[in-house]
Amino acid sequence: MQAPTIYHQQAAQHILRYIKANLTNGLFFAATNDIQIKAFSDSDWATCPDTWRSVTGYCVFLGTSLISWKSKKQNTVSRSSSEAEYKAFATTTCELKWVNHLLHDLRVQPIDQVVLYCDSQSARQISHNPTFHERTKHIDLDWHVVREKLQKKLFHLLPI
Numbered sequence: 001m002q003a004p005t006i007y008h009q010q011a012a013q014h015i016l017r018y019i020k021a022n023l024t025n026g027l028f029f030a031a032t033n034d035i036q037i038k039a040f041s042d043s044d045w046a047t048c049p050d051t052w053r054s055v056t057g058y059c060v061f062l063g064t065s066l067i068s069w070k071s072k073k074q075n076t077v078s079r080s081s082s083e084a085e086y087k088a089f090a091t092t093t094c095e096l097k098w099v100n101h102l103l104h105d106l107r108v109q110p111i112d113q114v115v116l117y118c119d120s121q122s123a124r125q126i127s128h129n130p131t132f133h134e135r136t137k138h139i140d141l142d143w144h145v146v147r148e149k150l151q152k153k154l155f156h157l158l159p160i
Contacts, residue, residue: 043088054084085120
């Protein structure tokens with residue numbers, strides 16, 4: 001914004017041409033739809049045969065409409081499936097925090113608490129357990145992110 005170049009102008013024009021050509025595309029929110037945020041988090045442990053990194057995946061719904069999703073290889077190798085699931089869990093938690101802030105800025109108030117579904121029993125137990133064990137010490141930072149948001153009641157954690 002402070003020093004735009006010709007490339008910025010071209011990018012803005014490209015976006016405007018795309019929007020004009022695709023006016024019928026978009027998200028549909030039914031008038032009868034409940035405004036509740038639901039998210040699903042998952043990980044595929046050591047999927048990549050070359051790097052042995054896990055893949056994080058999540059999707060976030062507002063009512064019945066999918067509003068956010070991601071599938072990405074994790075930055076580091078996980079030592080266990082629990083660690084891989086918990087890293088995915090932390091990524092999803094950060095996304096939920098962002099969606100919550102966005103809805104707050106748009107003055108949209110969800111009717112219920114955010115619900116996060118996770119298929120890993122160990123990841124759910126780690127997030128509810130306030131003490132660390134030797135086996136979970138290496139996932140300290142992700143634990144703090146998830147635990148803090150869980151304590152502040154940003155979301156309610158349920159199994160799939």
